[in-house]
Structures are given as structure tokens and as C-alpha cells.
Amino acid sequence: MKQVGSWIRGRLGVASSYALCAVLFVIGAIHSPGFASASNIRQMLVFASFVGFAALGQTLVIIAGGLDLTVPWLMAFGGIELSRLAAGGMPAVPAIALVVAIGAIIGLINGVGVTWLRIAPIVMTLAMGGLVQAFLLAVGELQSTGDQVPAVAVHLASNRVGPFPVVAIVWLGFAVAAGIVLSRSAFGRRLYAVGANDTVAWLSGVNVALIRILTYTISGAMTTFGGVVLAGYVGTTYLDIGGPYLFTSIAAVIIGGASILGGSGSYWGTVAGALTLTVLSSLLPLFQLSNAGLEIVYGVVILIGVWLASTGHRLLGRLWRRGLALPDNMQGGAGDVSA
Amino acid sequence: MSSSAPTRRLPRLGVAMPQRLSWNSALTAAILLALIIIDLSIQPALANLTQIGLLVETAMPLVMVSVAQTLIVLVGGIDLSVGGMFVVANAVTVVWVGGGGGAHQLLIVAAFAVGIAMGTLNGLLVTGLGFQPFIATLGTWTIYNGIALTILPTDGGTPPPFLSNFMVATVFGVPTSIVMLVVVFLAWRCLRATRFGGRIYAVGADEERARLNGTSVRRVKLAVYGLAGLCAAIGGIYAAGADVSGTPTAGDAYILMSVAVVVIGGTSLRGGEGGVGVTLMGAMALTLINDIVDALNLNTWVSVAASASLLLVMVAGRTLVEAQLRQRRRR
Numbered sequence: 305m306k307q308v309g310s311w312i313r314g315r316l317g318v319a320s321s322y323a324l325c326a327v328l329f330v331i332g333a334i335h336s337p338g339f340a341s342a343s344n345i346r347q348m349l350v351f352a353s354f355v356g357f358a359a360l361g362q363t364l365v366i367i368a369g370g371l372d373l374t375v376p377w378l379m380a381f382g383g384i385e386l387s388r389l390a391a392g393g394m395p396a397v398p399a400i401a402l403v404v405a406i407g408a409i410i411g412l413i414n415g416v417g418v419t420w421l422r423i424a425p426i427v428m429t430l431a432m433g434g435l436v437q438a439f440l441l442a443v444g445e446l447q448s449t450g451d452q453v454p455a456v457a458v459h460l461a462s463n464r465v466g467p468f469p470v471v472a473i474v475w476l477g478f479a480v481a482a483g484i485v486l487s488r489s490a491f492g493r494r495l496y497a498v499g500a501n502d503t504v505a506w507l508s509g510v511n512v513a514l515i516r517i518l519t520y521t522i523s524g525a526m527t528t529f530g531g532v533v534l535a536g537y538v539g540t541t542y543l544d545i546g547g548p549y550l551f552t553s554i555a556a557v558i559i560g561g562a563s564i565l566g567g568s569g570s571y572w573g574t575v576a577g578a579l580t581l582t583v584l585s586s587l588l589p590l591f592q593l594s595n596a597g598l599e600i601v602y603g604v605v606i607l608i609g610v611w612l613a614s615t616g617h618r619l620l621g622r623l624w625r626r627g628l629a630l631p632d633n634m635q636g637g638a639g640d641v642s643a
Numbered sequence: 644m645s646s647s648a649p650t651r652r653l654p655r656l657g658v659a660m661p662q663r664l665s666w667n668s669a670l671t672a673a674i675l676l677a678l679i680i681i682d683l684s685i686q687p688a689l690a691n692l693t694q695i696g697l698l699v700e701t702a703m704p705l706v707m708v709s710v711a712q713t714l715i716v717l718v719g720g721i722d723l724s725v726g727g728m729f730v731v732a733n734a735v736t737v738v739w740v741g742g743g744g745g746a747h748q749l750l751i752v753a754a755f756a757v758g759i760a761m762g763t764l765n766g767l768l769v770t771g772l773g774f775q776p777f778i779a780t781l782g783t784w785t786i787y788n789g790i791a792l793t794i795l796p797t798d799g800g801t802p803p804p805f806l807s808n809f810m811v812a813t814v815f816g817v818p819t820s821i822v823m824l825v826v827v828f829l830a831w832r833c834l835r836a837t838r839f840g841g842r843i844y845a846v847g848a849d850e851e852r853a854r855l856n857g858t859s860v861r862r863v864k865l866a867v868y869g870l871a872g873l874c875a876a877i878g879g880i881y882a883a884g885a886d887v888s889g890t891p892t893a894g895d896a897y898i899l900m901s902v903a904v905v906v907i908g909g910t911s912l913r914g915g916e917g918g919v920g921v922t923l924m925g926a927m928a929l930t931l932i933n934d935i936v937d938a939l940n941l942n943t944w945v946s947v948a949a950s951a952s953l954l955l956v957m958v959a960g961r962t963l964v965e966a967q968l969r970q971r972r973r974r
Contacts, residue, residue, distance in 0.1 A: 610774070
């Protein structure tokens with residue numbers, strides 16, 4: 305019992321994110337019965353997975369103390385470049401692999417700029433985003449657009465295995481893998497060390513530059529893959545398709561309990577953040593809120609979520625423990641409190 | 644004895660900064676000069692006060708948002724809500740529906756006040772509740788966007804007539820846009836010379852030392868966030884006047900662009916280094932790139948690529964210069 309308590313206490317930040325998500329879901333389910341239906345939950349899982357893909361790399365980058373602003377343009381790149389390659393006669397599966405590889409290379413360049421050229425992450429990824437945007441604009445302006453998204457991407461985004469959408473299963477796979485890598489592997493431990501204090505990490509023999517470059521590379525690849533799936537779901541591609549995901553990918557990581565300064569956070573927290581944001585954005589229209597009201601509530605909930613995950617959960621935890629400790633004391637068993 | 648140590652350290656900080664700043668300013672000025680020469684050689688007709696005035700007018704919203712961003716960056720923060728404050732002020736300015744008369748000048752005052760209030764709210768979240776600036780403004784960004792959409796659901800509205808008149812007016816033959824640019828610069832120089840201006844740099848350079856020197860870091864930050872809100876609001880008001888209508892969704896584009904302008908100008912994202920002067924040059928440089936691309940009838944992607952490249956080149960160039968300086972100092 306004690307162990308369970310300390311296990312939960314160590315993860316109160318993540319737990320509070322899931323609690324926030326659950327509260328929002330229950331509100332939705334009470335307000336309208338269709339909200340908890342299988343089809344709606346499936347829909348939300350698919351939407352959340354897009355955020356989840358973009359936010360996986362973002363989680364690693366933020367834990368290492370960086371930030372990736374190329375997300376919206378790489379999302380767009382994934383779909384547009386895939387359709388372009390497929391229209392050029394390339395089979396879909398190698399085309400997806402190639403597009404994701406290019407995304408990884410763009411991430412790699414980000415990492416090299418941040419570590420070797422010592423350019424601030426915000427600036428480096430902003431500039432790379434600008435270059436990708438310029439490329440996409442050039443593709444749109446110089447060539448005909450409206451290429452078909454290949455069928456493989458469409459199937460990936462809309463097929464189901466039993467009751468579960470394929471993307472959700474893929475997302476779960478990534479989440480399990482990322483969770484294991486972050487908490488069990490040497491890479492994970494080094495990643496947290498780099499984010500917490502890169503000088504100390506470097507002095508204790510961690511290849512700081514390599515770790516950072518890897519995070520940006522993974523981010524580039526995962527975001528581009530997210531773009532491929534998103535394009536498959538939407539069925540067409542356009543330049544602004546990734547627009548919302550800059551905001552949501554960062555917000556999901558932060559609501560999931562990561563510090564923007566690096567050194568803390570987990571992908572399971574980010575999953576909670578992605579689910580919370582998705583439940584919230586499908587919940588708000590039910591209350592007949594206009595677009596404007598939706599944005600206001602969205603912002604307020606994000607601030608509350610971040611507050612809960614960073615400082616608020618500690619405050620609530622203290623209140624909760626005080627509530628538990630008091631009857632304990634009155635029964636005369638002071639041992640548990642002092643321990 | 645112990646009290647003399649911090650006072651002796653302070654002047655050294657003051658001497659070291661302008662030297663590094665002058666490198667930065669010279670680099671930015673050189674780029675700006677090069678772009679001016681290119682633009683003038685492509686379109687000689689531009690060498691005319693009215694034409695320059697129009698160019699500055701298109702630059703002005705970006706200039707004011709970037710000034711707001713610069714102030715926040717100087718105290719070691721970053722503001723993603725500048726676009727939100729921009730659109731709220733923009734929407735407030737144009738809700739006057741015309742005809743009825745009344746004191747529509749008050750709308751401008753209201754927009755000023757709303758800007759200061761929104762900036763102060765950011766400041767309270769950062770200084771009072773301990774949010775990271777990036778996260779606090781990430782949240783308020785959408786909140787302010789929502790408020791703007793509540794005030795003005797779609798593009799449209801009319802700004803007060805005197806604002807549109809202000810846009811086309813001249814002062815001794817000089818278009819008001821140029822006058823305003825000069826006024827912003829002079830206002831900054833005055834602010835920089837005050838004790839508050841010094842404190843902005845002190846807080847940005849080393850918060851702990853500023854606190855030990857008796858500066859109320861919270862109060863300085865709060866004032867800076869409020870002032871930034873005012874600047875972003877002025878940008879929104881100006882855009883309403885220049886477009887003779889309001890656009891409640893125009894703000895997002897300015898957010899990352901303002902960060903780019905601040906960096907191109909040479910203000911360090913670490914805080915305490917740089918200033919509004921270089922930001923003005925950076926904003927004009929980006930505007931000139933767009934103007935040159937337009938004049939050459941090139942596609943949009945060229946100007947996007949050129950802006951991103953300029954950002955990279957300036958940052959990489961500065962890193963090299965700094966490394967050189969550090970080596971020379973070591974010798």
C-alpha cells in the first residue's frame with residue numbers, strides 16, 4: 305500500500321493530467337450520451353494520435369532542453385511530398401519510407417545547428433521551418449497540386465482492426481516503445497541528464513551533442529510520419545494542414561508534466577496531454593460555444609492543466625496528505641507520518 | 644567592505660555591453676544598408692519621401708509587435724501572445740460602426756488600455772503564479788485570439804476617421820509613418836536612459852544580481868510586460884488604420900516573425916543584450932526583402948526562403964563573431 309502510494313506520488317504530475325482528461329470526458333458523457341459512444345471515442349483516438357505523433361519527438365526535444373518549431377511545416381511536408389512522389393510513379397510504401405527519412409534528415413540538420421553551430425533551438429527550428437515552408441510553396445507555385453494521397457496512407461488512417469483504429473494501435477506501439485526507452489534505456493537516462501544540466505552530463509561522459517541531435521532527428525521523422533497519416537485521414541493535402549499542431553504538440557507535452565526548461569517529462573504524460581486536448585476540442589462544440597469562446601476556454605484549460613502538472617499537483621497532494629495524515633495522528637500512530 | 648564589492652562590479656557590466664552591442668548593430672546596419680541599396684537599384688522611384696513613407700507604413704505593424712517582443716526578450720522571456728494582443732486592439736479599434744458620431748477617439752484609448760491590461764495579465768502569470776513565459780503566453784495567445792473573435796467575428800468594421808486621416812497625413816512634408824518610426828526610436832532612447840531602462844537590462848542580464856542590488860525584479864518584469872502589451876496594441880491599432888478595416892485572425896503570423904526580427908536585429912534570446920534600435924533595423928530588413936521580391940515579380944517562396952536564410956546567416960555570423968571576440972579576449 306505504501307509502495308503504491310509513493311509510486312503514485314512520484315507520478316502525480318502525469319496522474320493529474322489523466323485526471324483532467326477523465327474529468328473532461330465525464331463532463332462530455334453526462335452532457336450528451338453520444339459522447340461516450342464507441343464511434344466518438346474512436347474518432348477522438350484518431351485525432352489524438354495525430355497530436356501524439358507530432359508530440360513524441362517534441363517530448364524528447366523538450367526533455368533535452370530544446371524546442372522544435374518545424375512541426376507544422378514537417379506535417380504538411382509529409383503529406384504533400386508523399387503525394388508528389390506517388391504521383392511520380394513511386395510505390396507507396398517506399399515513398400512513405402523516403403519521406404520519413406527526409407523528415408529525419410531535416411531534424412538532423414536542426415540538431416546539428418543547435419549543437420555544433422550553437423544556434424538557439426527556437427531560432428534554428430524556426431529558420432528550418434521557414435525553409436521547408438519555402439520548399440512547399442515552391443512546389444505549389446511551380447508545379448500542379450492536387451495530387452492524390454496514396455491508398456496505403458488512407459488505409460493506415462481509416463482502417464480498423466476489430467474495434468480499434470489502426471493509427472491508435474500504431475500510436476500505442478510508439479507510446480510503449482517511447483516509455484520503455486525513456487525509463488529503462490541508457491539513452492533515456494542520458495537524455496534526462498542532458499536536459500537537467502548539460503555541463504554535468506558532459507563532465508560525466510555523456511555525448512551531449514549526439515543525444516540532442518538524436519532527439520531532433522526522431523522529432524523530424526515522427527512529425528513527418530504524423531503528416532503522412534494526417535494526409536491519409538483528410539484525403540487531400542494543403543500547406544496549412546499542420547498549422548494547429550505547433551500549438552498542440554507543445555501544449556500536450558507541457559500539460560503532460562514536462563518542464564519547458566528540460567530535464568523532466570514523460571511520453572505517457574504527453575499521451576495524457578494529447579488526449580486532454582482532443583477531448584476538450586470535441587467537448588466544447590457540444591456547449592454551443594462559438595469559435596471564439598472555444599479558443600478562450602481552450603487557453604484557460606491549458607493554463608490550468610499546466611498549473612496542475614507543474615505546481616498545482618504538489619499543492620493538492622499536500623492538502624490530500626494532510627487530510628489523510630490527520631486521522632492517522634489521532635489514532636496514535638505517528639510512525640507513518642514521520643517516515 | 645562587503646557593500647563596495649557589488650557596486651564595483653556594476654560599471655564593468657556597463658562597459659562590456661555597448662562593445663558587444665556595437666558589433667551587433669554594425670552587422671545589422673550593414674545588412675539593412677545592403678538591402679536598401681539593392682532595393683533602390685531595382686526601383687529608383689523609391690527614393691522619394693512618399694514612397695518610403697508607404698514602405699514604412701507596411702512595416703509598422705511588424706515593427707510594433709517586434710518592439711513588444713524585444714522588451715520581453717530583454718528581460719529574459721518570450722511572448723507568444725503578441726499576436727493575440729495585436730488582434731484584440733485591432734478589433735477594438737474598428738468596432739465603431741460609423742455615422743452616429745460620439746467620442747470615437749475613445750476607442751483608441753480603450754485599445755491602449757486593453758493592450759496594457761493584457762500585457763499585465765501575462766506579467767502576473769509569469770511573476771505571480773510562476774509560469775514560464777513561454778507557457779503563460781502560449782495559453783493567453785489563444786485566449787486573446789478568442790477575445791478578438793468575440794469582439795469582431797469576421798473581417799470588417801471601420802476605424803475612427805481621424806485614424807485613417809492620420810495614416811495619410813504629413814508633418815512638414817514627412818509622412819506620419821516615418822515620423823512614428825522616429826518617435827518610437829526616440830522614446831526607446833529616452834526609456835533606455837532612465838533608471839527603469841537600466842533595470843530592464845540588469846534584470847535580463849542577471850536576475851539574481853539585480854535582486855541583490857535592490858531591484859524589484861517582479862515589478863520591473865510586470866512593467867515590461869504591460870509596456871509590451873501597449874506596443875503590440877499600437878501595432879494592432881496601426882494595422883486597423885492602414886487597412887481601414889479589422890482582421891481578427893491576422894495576429895498569428897506576427898508571432899514567430901517578431902521572434903525572427905528580434906534575433907535578426909541582434910537582441911540575445913538569453914536576455915539583457917540588444918535593444919529596440921536594432922529591432923527596428925531588423926523589421927525594416929525583412930520588409931525590404933519582401934519589397935525586393937515583389938519588385939522582381941518573384942514567387943512568394945523566394946521571399947520566405949530569403950527571410951529564413953537571413954535569419955540563419957545573421958545568427959551563424961554572430962556566433963562566429965562572438966567566438967572570435969572571445970578568443971581575442973583570452974589572448
